[in-house]
Structure formats: C-alpha cells, structure tokens
Amino acid sequence: MSNSEQVSSPLLRVQELRTWFHTFGGLVKAVDGVSFDLAPGEIMGLVGESGGGKSMIGFSIMGLIDPPGRIEGGRIEFDGRNLVSLSEDEMRGIRGKEIAMIFQDPMTALNPLYTIGNQIEETLALHTALSARERRAKAIEMLHRVGIPQPEQRLNHYPHQFSGGMRQRVVIAIAMIAKPRLLIADEPTTALDVTIQAQLLRLMRQQVVESGTSMILITHDLAAVSQMADTIVVLYCGRIVEKGPAEAIIARPRHPYTRGLIDSIPHETAETDGPKPRLSQIPGNVPDIRRLPPGCAFAPRCRFATEICRTTDPVLAEQPAGRSSHPHAVACHHPLAVSP
Amino acid sequence: MFGYTIKRLIQMVVVLWAVSVLVFVMMSFTGDPTFMMVPLDATDEQIAQARRILGLDESHLVQYWRFLSNIVQGDFGRSFVFRQPAMTLILERLPATLEIVFLAMVMALLVAIPLGVYAGANPKKPASRAVMAGSLVGISLPGFWLGMVLIFVVAVKLQWLPSSGRGPTTEWLGMRVSFTSWEGFRHLILPAITLSVGTLAILMRIIRAEMVEVMKQDYIKFARAKGATAKVILFKHGLKNALIPLVTVFGLMLGDLIAFATLTETIFAWPGIGKLLVDSIYRGDRPVIVVYLMFVALMFVVVNFIVDVCYALIDPRIKIK
Amino acid sequence: MAAPHPLSSAPVPSRLQRFFASEFFHNYRRNLSAVLGSLIVLGFLFMVTIGPFLVSQNPYDVAQLDLMAAFKPPAWLAGGSSEFWLGTDGQGRDVLASIVYGSRISLIIGLVAMGGACLLGTTLGLIAGFYGGRLDAIIMRIADIQLSFPSVLTALFLMSAFGTGLDKVLIALISVGWVVYARTVRGSTLRETQKEYVQAARVSGLPNRKIILRHVLPNVLTPLIVVATIQVGTFVLIEASLSFLGVGVPVTQPSLGLLIKNGFDVLFSGLWWVSIFPGLFIMLLVFGINLLGDFLRDELNPRLK
Numbered sequence: 001m002s003n004s005e006q007v008s009s010p011l012l013r014v015q016e017l018r019t020w021f022h023t024f025g026g027l028v029k030a031v032d033g034v035s036f037d038l039a040p041g042e043i044m045g046l047v048g049e050s051g052g053g054k055s056m057i058g059f060s061i062m063g064l065i066d067p068p069g070r071i072e073g074g075r076i077e078f079d080g081r082n083l084v085s086l087s088e089d090e091m092r093g094i095r096g097k098e099i100a101m102i103f104q105d106p107m108t109a110l111n112p113l114y115t116i117g118n119q120i121e122e123t124l125a126l127h128t129a130l131s132a133r134e135r136r137a138k139a140i141e142m143l144h145r146v147g148i149p150q151p152e153q154r155l156n157h158y159p160h161q162f163s164g165g166m167r168q169r170v171v172i173a174i175a176m177i178a179k180p181r182l183l184i185a186d187e188p189t190t191a192l193d194v195t196i197q198a199q200l201l202r203l204m205r206q207q208v209v210e211s212g213t214s215m216i217l218i219t220h221d222l223a224a225v226s227q228m229a230d231t232i233v234v235l236y237c238g239r240i241v242e243k244g245p246a247e248a249i250i251a252r253p254r255h256p257y258t259r260g261l262i263d264s265i266p267h268e269t270a271e272t273d274g275p276k277p278r279l280s281q282i283p284g285n286v287p288d289i290r291r292l293p294p295g296c297a298f299a300p301r302c303r304f305a306t307e308i309c310r311t312t313d314p315v316l317a318e319q320p321a322g323r324s325s326h327p328h329a330v331a332c333h334h335p336l337a338v339s340p
Numbered sequence: 341m342f343g344y345t346i347k348r349l350i351q352m353v354v355v356l357w358a359v360s361v362l363v364f365v366m367m368s369f370t371g372d373p374t375f376m377m378v379p380l381d382a383t384d385e386q387i388a389q390a391r392r393i394l395g396l397d398e399s400h401l402v403q404y405w406r407f408l409s410n411i412v413q414g415d416f417g418r419s420f421v422f423r424q425p426a427m428t429l430i431l432e433r434l435p436a437t438l439e440i441v442f443l444a445m446v447m448a449l450l451v452a453i454p455l456g457v458y459a460g461a462n463p464k465k466p467a468s469r470a471v472m473a474g475s476l477v478g479i480s481l482p483g484f485w486l487g488m489v490l491i492f493v494v495a496v497k498l499q500w501l502p503s504s505g506r507g508p509t510t511e512w513l514g515m516r517v518s519f520t521s522w523e524g525f526r527h528l529i530l531p532a533i534t535l536s537v538g539t540l541a542i543l544m545r546i547i548r549a550e551m552v553e554v555m556k557q558d559y560i561k562f563a564r565a566k567g568a569t570a571k572v573i574l575f576k577h578g579l580k581n582a583l584i585p586l587v588t589v590f591g592l593m594l595g596d597l598i599a600f601a602t603l604t605e606t607i608f609a610w611p612g613i614g615k616l617l618v619d620s621i622y623r624g625d626r627p628v629i630v631v632y633l634m635f636v637a638l639m640f641v642v643v644n645f646i647v648d649v650c651y652a653l654i655d656p657r658i659k660i661k
Numbered sequence: 662m663a664a665p666h667p668l669s670s671a672p673v674p675s676r677l678q679r680f681f682a683s684e685f686f687h688n689y690r691r692n693l694s695a696v697l698g699s700l701i702v703l704g705f706l707f708m709v710t711i712g713p714f715l716v717s718q719n720p721y722d723v724a725q726l727d728l729m730a731a732f733k734p735p736a737w738l739a740g741g742s743s744e745f746w747l748g749t750d751g752q753g754r755d756v757l758a759s760i761v762y763g764s765r766i767s768l769i770i771g772l773v774a775m776g777g778a779c780l781l782g783t784t785l786g787l788i789a790g791f792y793g794g795r796l797d798a799i800i801m802r803i804a805d806i807q808l809s810f811p812s813v814l815t816a817l818f819l820m821s822a823f824g825t826g827l828d829k830v831l832i833a834l835i836s837v838g839w840v841v842y843a844r845t846v847r848g849s850t851l852r853e854t855q856k857e858y859v860q861a862a863r864v865s866g867l868p869n870r871k872i873i874l875r876h877v878l879p880n881v882l883t884p885l886i887v888v889a890t891i892q893v894g895t896f897v898l899i900e901a902s903l904s905f906l907g908v909g910v911p912v913t914q915p916s917l918g919l920l921i922k923n924g925f926d927v928l929f930s931g932l933w934w935v936s937i938f939p940g941l942f943i944m945l946l947v948f949g950i951n952l953l954g955d956f957l958r959d960e961l962n963p964r965l966k
Contacts, residue, residue, distance in 0.1 A: 024684055024687065024688075062564075062565055064561060064564055064565060067464075092567050092568075092569065093567065094567070095564065095565055095566065095567035096565065096566035096567030096568075097567055100565070100566075101562075101565040103558055103561070103562055103565075105558060108557060108558035108559060109558045109559055109562040110559055110562070111559040111563070111577050111581070112559075112581070112655075112656070112657055113580050113581060113584075113655070113656065114576075122563075122566060122568070122572075123566045123567070126566060126567050126568055126569070126572070127567060158656040158657070160656070160657050171562075174562075174566065355806055355809070358802075358806055359806070366818060366819070366822040367822070473694075476948060476951050476952065476955070477944070477948060479947075479951065480894065480898075480944050480947035480948035480950075480951050481940070481943070481944040481947070481948075482898055482901050482902065482905075482918070482921070482940060482943055482944070484902065484905055484921070485901075485921055485936075485937075485940030485943065485944070486940075488921070488925060488928055488936055488937070488940070489937060489940070491928065491929075492928055492931075492933050492937070496928070496929060496931060503929070591809070592811075595809070595810065595811040595814075596811050596813075598811070598814070599811035599812075599813040599814040599817075600811075600813065602813075602814070602817065602906070603813075603902055603905065603906065606905075606906065607925070617817075618906055621817070621821040621906075621908060622907070629818070629821065633818065636810075636814070637810070640809050640810070641809070644809065
C-alpha cells in the first residue's frame with residue numbers, strides 16, 4: 001500500500017499528543033508527546049507491550065478519555081479539524097460516522113439486552129436519515145459482508161446466542177456500517193481463539209480496503225501487524241520509539257526494543273520441519289510508568305545502553321539511511337546498524 | 341416452562357410447610373392460651389375442660405397434625421377476641437394495607453428511579469452527592485418517627501391533613517378502599533409517605549449502584565464510540581440493564597413495606613392487617629397471629645414466583661429450565 | 662529477583678506509620694463523610710460513657726424527679742428552663758438525660774447483638790462452607806427461608822413469643838442477624854478452601870479445627886467489617902421499632918425507641934419534644950454508622966472502586 005507516491009494531505013495528523021492520568025499513585029503519562037500522520041486508505045499498526053498506552057491513543061482520538069485521564073496537550077487533526085477542541089456534541093457527530101472503533105472483547109462490547117439487529121441499526125439511526133426498512137436492509141447486507149450466515153434470522157438474535165468470533169464480526173459490522181473514514185481497532189482479536197484471529201484480521205483488512213477506510217490497528221502482536229499494515233508505529237511507555245514503513249521496520253528495525261519484539265515472534269518457517277529457532281524474549285518488564293527512569297525509558301532493559309541513555313532523552317529522528325517516501329524514524333542514541 | 345412451574349410450586353409448598361412448623365413451635369412458646377378463654381376464678385376442673393376443648397391436652401405431634409390439617413382445609417381457627425374466623429379478620433383488613441403499601445411503592449419508584457439513575461450516571465456531581473446523602477438519611481431514620489414528625493407538623497400544627505384513621509371508604513372491585521374519594525385520599529397521604537421513605541431510600545441506592553456498575557461496562561463505551569447521544573446511552577443502554585436487577589428486589593421491597601406497615605398503621609390508627617397484628621400480639625390472640633404469618637408467607641412466596649417469571653421474560657439471557 | 666532498593670537502609674516504618682501513609686488513610690482523610698461519620702460515632706461513644714456524669718439527673722432515680730417540672734419545653738422556648746435543655750416529660754424527667762441513658766441502652770443492644778450475630782453467623786458459615794454436604798444444605802435453607810421474611814417482622818414474632826426484656830431483644834436480633842454473616846462467610850470459605858494452601862494443609866493432616874481457625878478464618882473476615890458496621894445501625898433501628906410497638910425493652914430500661922413511644926401519647930397535645938428529640942438522636946447515630954459503613958465498603962470492596 002506504500003506505493004502511492006503522491007503527497008496527499010493526511011486524513012489524520014496527531015501532533016505532540018499528551019494524555020495523562022492523575023491517579024493516587026502518581027501521574028501516569030499514558031501518552032506523552034506522540035505524533036504521527038495517517039494517509040487516507042492507510043493501515044497503520046500501533047504496536048507495543050500491554051500497558052504501553054496504545055489504547056489511550058485510540059480513546060484520545062475518539063474523545064473518550066474519562067477522568068482521572070485528560071488530554072493535556074497536542075493536536076488531533078482529522079480532515080483538517082482539531083478534534084481536541086471540538087465540543088462533545090460535535091465529537092458525537094464524528095464518532096461512529098467518521099471514526100469508528102472496535103473493542104478488544106466482543107463478549108462485553110455488545111449490550112446483552114438488545115438484538116444485534118437493533119444494535120447494528122442504532123449506528124445508522126444515529127447518523128443517517130434512513131427509514132427503518134432501509135436500515136434493516138443495510139444491516140442484513142452488512143452482516144452478510146462480515147460473513148454471518150443467514151443474516152435475516154440472525155438479526156433477531158441476542159448477543160449471548162453468538163460465539164466470540166461471530167460477535168466480533170457483529171462488532172465489525174456495527175463499526176463499518178456507517179462507512180467511516182477511519183477505523184480504530186483496539187486489540188480486536190486478542191480475546192479470541194488463535195484459529196479465528198487470522199480470519200478476522202483478513203476480514204477487517206478486506207473491509208477497510210474495499211471501502212477505502214483508513215485503519216489504526218492497535219495490538220501487541222507484531223506478527224499480525226506485519227501482514228496487514230502499511231506503516232508501523234512502535235510505542236514504549238507512552239512514547240514513540242520507532243516508526244516507518246512496515247517492511248522497513250520488520251526487515252531493518254533500528255530500535256533495540258523493536259528488534260526485541262520482532263525476535264519474539266514465532267517464525268512462520270516454524271511450520272516446516274527444520275529445527276525451530278529459539279524465541280528470544282526482551283529481558284525485564286515494562287517499568288512502572290509513574291516512575292520512569294531519566295533518559296531513555298527502555299535503557300534498563302537494553303543491552304546496548306550506555307551512560308547517555310540513562311541521562312538524556314533520545315529524540316525521534318529520521319534515519320537518512322534507506323530514505324523513502326515514508327521516513328523511517330527512531331528514538332535511540334545507539335540505533336542498530338542496518339543488518340545485511 | 342411447565343416443568344419449571346411444577347418445580348417452583350413444590351418449592352413453594354416446602355417453604356410454606358417450613359413456615360408452618362416454625363409458627364407452630366413459636367406459638368407453643370407463647371404460653372398457655374387457656375387462660376385467655378376461662379374466667380379468672382375458674383376451677384382446675386374448668387381449666388382442664390378448656391384445655392381439652394382447645395386440644396392442648398394432647399401431644400405436640402398430634403397438636404401439630406391437627407394444626408396442619410386445619411390450615412390445609414383453610415380453617416385457621418377463630419380469634420379469641422373477636423370470636424370470628426381469623427382469616428375473615430385478615431381479609432377484611434387486607435385492602436386497607438394493600439392500599440397504603442401500593443401507594444407507597446408507586447411513590448418510592450417514581451422518586452427513586454429518576455434520582456437513582458441521575459446519581460449513578462453522574463456520580464461526581466454535587467447534586468448526586470446530595471441525593472446520596474439524602475438517601476442515607478432516609479435509611480437512617482426510624483420510619484415511625486418520621487410519621488410522628490409528619491403528624492405533628494402537617495396534621496397538628498398546619499392542620500392540612502388528617503392525622504389518623506382511614507376516612508370514608510367506597511366499594512371498588514369488591515374491596516373497601518379510600519383512594520376513590522378526596523377525603524379518603526387525604527387520609528391516605530401521610531401514612532403512604534411515611535411508609536415509602538425507607539423503601540425509597542434503599543431503592544435509590546440500589547439503582548444508583550447498579551447504574552454506576554452498568555456505566556462502566558464496555559457496551560456503554562461502545563455505544564459512546566458509536567456516537568450515541570447522552571440520552572440514548574442513559575436510557576436505552578444504561579437504564580434497562582440497571583433496572584433488571586431491580587425486579588429481583590421487588591419481593592424484598594414488598595416484604596419490607598408489609599413489615600413496616602405494622603408500625604405505620606399503628607401510628608396512624610390505620611385499620612389494616614399490620615395494626616391487627618400488633619393488637620393481636622398485645623392481646624395474645626394466637627390464631628390471628630398464626631393466620632397473619634401464614635398469609636404473609638404465602639404472599640411472599642407467590643410474589644417471588646411471579647418475580648422470577650418476570651425476570652426471565654425481561655432478560656433474554658435467562659432461559660427457564 | 663528485584664534489585665536492592667536504594668532506600669533499603671532507611672528505618673523500617675512502624676505499623677502505625679504505614680497506616681498513616683496508606684491509601685486507605687489517605688482516602689479516609691479526603692473523604693468528608695467518612696470523617697463526619699466517625700466523629701458522630703465517637704461522639705455517641707463519648708456520650709454514653711461520660712454522659713451520665715455530665716447530665717443533671719438520673720432520670721430513673723425517682724428521688725431526683727420533680728413532678729412540678731413536668732412537660733417543660735426546651736430551653737429556648739417560652740416557659741423553658743435552662744436546667745432542661747431539651748425539655749422534660751410527664752414525670753419531670755430531663756429529656757436530654759433520658760436520651761443519654763437511652764442511647765446507652767440502644768447502643769449496647771446494637772453492639773452486643775451484632776457481636777452475637779457475627780459469632781453465630783460466622784461459625785455456621787464456616788461449618789457450612791468447610792464441611793459442605795447435608796449440614797451446609799440445612800443451614801443455608803434456613804437462611805434462605807429467613808431471608809425471604811423481613812427482619813423486623815421476624816423479630817416482632819420472636820418478641821411476641823418471648824415477651825419483653827433486654828435479653829430477649831438480644832436473642833431476637835441475633836436470630837435475625839446471623840444470616841448475612843453465614844452467607845458471606847460460607848461464600849468466602851468455599852473460595853478459600855479451593856486454594857492450594859488449604860488443600861496442602863488438609864493433605865498434611867492438620868486437624869480441621871486448626872485449618873479453619875488458622876487458615877480460613879483470617880481470610881474471610883474483611884468483608885464482615887462492613888456488614889458488622891452497618892448492622893449495628895440496623896439493629897438500633899429494629900430495636901427502636903420493637904420497643905415502639907411495646908414488645909422490646911422493659912419500661913425500666915428505656916431505649917431511644919421506647920422514649921419515642923412514651924412521647925407519642927402526648928404528641929397530639931403539642932408536646933413534641935418528648936418524642937421528637939430521641940428520634941433525632943437515633944437518626945444521627947444510625948446516620949453516622951452508615952456514613953462509616955459506606956466508606957468502608959467502598960474501600961474494602963475493590964469491585965466497587
């Protein structure tokens with residue numbers, strides 16, 4: 001997807017976003033100075049370990065940050081409008097219609113007391129002037145498109161009558177039915193069976209590609225992202241440590257953290273009968289985000305860390321090497337050499 | 341559904357049987373009713389004869405058996421005081437109690453649902469905190485004392501409403517009721533308010549707690565992500581989920597109202613079954629106490645059965661097995 | 662293993678210091694209603710212990726009563742006397758003094774009955790949860806049936822069977838109050854006995870009594886704190902209701918509820934202070950207890966946070 005060379009204005013431009021939580025234990029800088037662009041039709045993977053503030057970027061864009069959380073600063077420009085400064089009412093018109101979101105757990109995202117037909121049509125009722133009959137027809141068509149058999153009957157069923165995978169299809173249908181221009185998928189397959197995960201990722205990719213929707217795929221699963229995304233943003237402790245075109249990041253990671261994430265993916269070659277390479281793990285755990293060490297947050301877990309890493313924040317800088325239309329940037333004092 | 345009904349019916353009978361045993365055991369404690377029946381200067385001969393007539397000379401097991409078979413046949417004995425079938429006394433006074441209980445329940449629901457929903461949906465707002473503080477006062481005050489305050493302020497000082505008695509009644513669906521006439525309704529107001537306050541406060545807290553819990557659910561956030569209006573989120577997605585558990589407390593609520601009606605009716609000299617019970621306890625009128633107990637037990641059991649069926653009808657997740 | 666903490670050379674904080682530094686204490690201090698609730702409760706405890714020495718008369722010592730001082734209104738009303746702040750009743754008893762003595766009886770009943778109900782309910786709950794089987798079934802069925810009846814009604818029937826008396830009120834309250842402990846304790850006991858350390862203790866042949874006391878009991882107590890706190894308030898209210906109906910405490914040991922009943926008879930003549938003030942004190946006491954209970958529930962039950 002990264003082939004289009006034309007410099008179109010981005011659909012979404014996030015600049016210096018800071019979303020902080022004021023808790024008893026201290027200030028949690030869940031999102032701390034994050035910037036990225038998303039072109040129309042682009043699929044971006046937002047990757048990091050759990051607790052890294054990935055979801056909060058999604059909720060910040062949706063304007064769904066609840067106290068004690070707050071957007072402290074930065075801009076979220078969507079189609080030229082700064083979402084941060086919009087009123088709740090204006091934001092409501094954008095949610096579901098322009099920007100839709102898919103949640104992690106399909107078992108809890110659907111209201112148990114309403115039929116799925118009701119819940120799919122609700123989005124249309126909120127954002128369109130369609131008649132009840134038209135809404136129903138659209139809902140049936142949408143269910144069909146997300147691969148739910150016998151949609152006419154299934155429309156009248158309640159969420160508890162569906163399996164987890166089927167429910168997530170329903171959630172995708174709800175998100176996509178108003179033809180949003182941006183879809184934020186927050187760990188959409190994490191709660192599901194491994195065998196269903198790939199199916200659903202394919203389905204989502206197919207849906208957004210067909211309708212030209214941009215997508216932010218929030219996940220800790222770099223393997224899933226590498227198959228789907230055009231660009232990848234790697235997040236660590238609320239900050240971007242590396243971003244760039246997906247192939248470049250997967251093939252030539254420059255940040256030791258990204259490298260660690262890639263090395264912990266089970267290789268696809270594992271399917272062949274050859275000797276399985278040992279999976280490496282990043283040593284240590286994500287630090288307490290309320291008490292980050294000075295300098296690079298990754299330094300305590302990093303093999304290559306030196307004195308400067310423990311004192312000075314690294315700056316996210318474009319790497320001159322391998323320059324392309326999509327810049328590859330990394331925030332590291334000792335970026336890895338491009339391996340052969 | 342049929343199997344479930346049968347199962348529940350059997351359960352109901354077992355509960356009622358257990359209650360009958362408890363009632364019987366307790367009544368055996370209360371001392372000898374013979375002395376209620378005989379003159380103060382009765383000879384031993386006369387006392388013994390009275391005991392024979394009452395069946396008290398036989399073993400407890402035989403007495404219980406007689407007690408149970410009488411109950412099953414609908415014979416609860418006669419009131420020692422009124423010389424009437426105890427059941428008749430209860431049924432005569434039942435409409436008066438149902439009237440204030442029903443009105444109190446309606447008032448409690450009408451006030452508690454909107455306030456509880458508001459406080460639950462906006463837990464941080466000052467108005468919600470005020471509502472919660474008010475409800476805490478409501479569960480902390482003795483209801484009968486509140487009734488006395490109302491009597492003193494509204495009836496004695498301001499003389500707006502009557503302080504006691506039932507006022508004129510009219511025939512309605514075969515019952516004598518007061519709410520059909522203005523004067524009768526005026527008599528109804530203070531007892532109903534007094535009775536409703538405790539239930540109202542508890543209901544409000546339950547609804548608020550449910551609402552707080554529901555508003556944290558993913559489906560609420562998902563509805564917000566759909567762009568749903570505050571109204572849709574609150575009333576479509578929030579309220580219905582919060583109110584379902586309310587159905588289950590309906591039985592408890594009714595129980596509380598019936599129980600506290602004994603106090604309310606005593607204060608307002610309201611001629612319902614609650615006042616009958618208190619009077620009968622004073623007079624040691626054992627058959628009336630027994631009927632009251634069995635009757636109230638039956639009522640609770642039936643109401644709880646209806647509640648369970650309603651619950652299954654409202655919540656699609658529940659299947660009656 | 663974790664790296665040595667840079668501050669590990671600092672003196673270990675005492676238990677009390679840890680408490681003052683804890684989130685619990687932090688939340689407590691910031692929670693106005695929790696502070697208010699404990700102040701009210703402390704005030705009552707102070708009143709029932711020291712109060713009798715501070716009030717002008719012992720209302721149940723007939724020698725100290727003066728019939729000439731009967732039905733005096735509160736001090737700030739016309740005809741009131743500064744000697745009787747809250748007025749007097751028909752026997753010339755100081756209403757405030759009656760309230761001090763009455764609060765003592767109400768509070769003692771509430772606390773003792775709570776203790777009894779807690780002991781009985783916890784024991785039965787532990788037995789039901791630990792041993793299961795038929796014993797469990799019987800205990801829990803009784804609890805179910807009892808729960809379907811309102812406590813006030815059950816207590817009223819028990820009192821009508823027993824007759825009035827302080828001891829009988831206690832028995833009645835304990836009989837209606839044990840259920841809630843039994844259910845809570847049984848639930849947590851079931852959860853606790855599933856855990857490995859209890860299983861291990863069982864396998865190692867530790868006698869059941871020791872397992873229950875040493876391993877299960879300490880782990881099921883926390884939720885009871887909230888139940889017990891709120892129950893004291895509930896018991897004060899039930900006792901007041903029973904005494905108001907005349908089947909509670911005897912007239913020689915009047916609780917706040919009985920004071921209300923005694924004042925009710927003269928309410929219609931406009932002598933409101935005899936009954937309204939005792940009710941106000943019940944409300945204040947139970948309100949304080951409930952404020953505290955609410956705070957404890959929010960703090961000790963993480964599900965609600």
